[in-house]
Amino acid sequence: MRLSLAFVLTLIAVVAASSSESASCGAAQYSSDAIARAANASCSRVKKGTAIGANSYPHVYRNSEKIDLKGLRGPFYEWPILSNGRIYDGGNPGPDRVIITKDCTPAGVLSHQGATNNAFRECALKTTSDSHAPMAEYRLVLAVFLAMMVLAFAA
Incomplete structure (x- = not known):
């Protein structure tokens, strides 16, 4: 051959x-590392079948907004990403979320900020080399x- x-x-x-992808959700800025850490925390819980917090994160994200999540197919799971850099531990989830697939592929970063009726909108993504x-x-x-x-x- x-x-x-x-x-x-x-x-x-x-x-x-x-390349790495960072996100801007309103005033909140998330580095590629912060996004990866939140996605990994979500993945760990998805794999174990466990959830935390009053809203039981991670939970299924149904994508009723029809957001293109990198062309990936669900099921999707949402997990809070916190602007203070910490990993969500069951407290106030804030408005921003990392979305992953069932096999833990990161699919996007969304926010309730600027959306109506508890819907989501996409955060601005920036890919850098x-x-x-x-x-x-x-x-x-x-x-x-x-x-x-x-x-x-x-x-």
């Missing part, structure tokens, strides 16, 4: 490239190594 140079270069780009992050050079080295291994075994 012969691999093309284009395939190898694509492999390098995919492994080396990384991590090309200047400290780990970028290590990802690139790993990508080149993997590409060389693929070429060596394909020859």
Whole structure:
């Protein structure tokens, strides 16, 4: 099996490239790390089948607003994301939520702010490249190594 140079270069780009998504929900700003931590907390509870708080989070998000959640299919679960940076522990959930799928894929960040009748609206997402992050050079080295291994075994 012969691999093309284009395939190898694509492999390098995919492994080396990384992006992160932050969100703005009104005045609240959430980093990609905060979103990931909230999604992980939700995932843990979804997998265990446990819930906390008066509204039993995580609970099913029915998407009655018909928001495009990255083209993903449900069932979806909503979990509070707190503007103070803490992980929701059963207290006041605030207005903002992280949405995940049953298999824990992050699907979006929504807010009750600016919506009527307890509905949700999408928070503004911003995708940024991590090309200047400290780990970028290590990802690139790993990508080149993997590409060389693929070429060596394909020859």
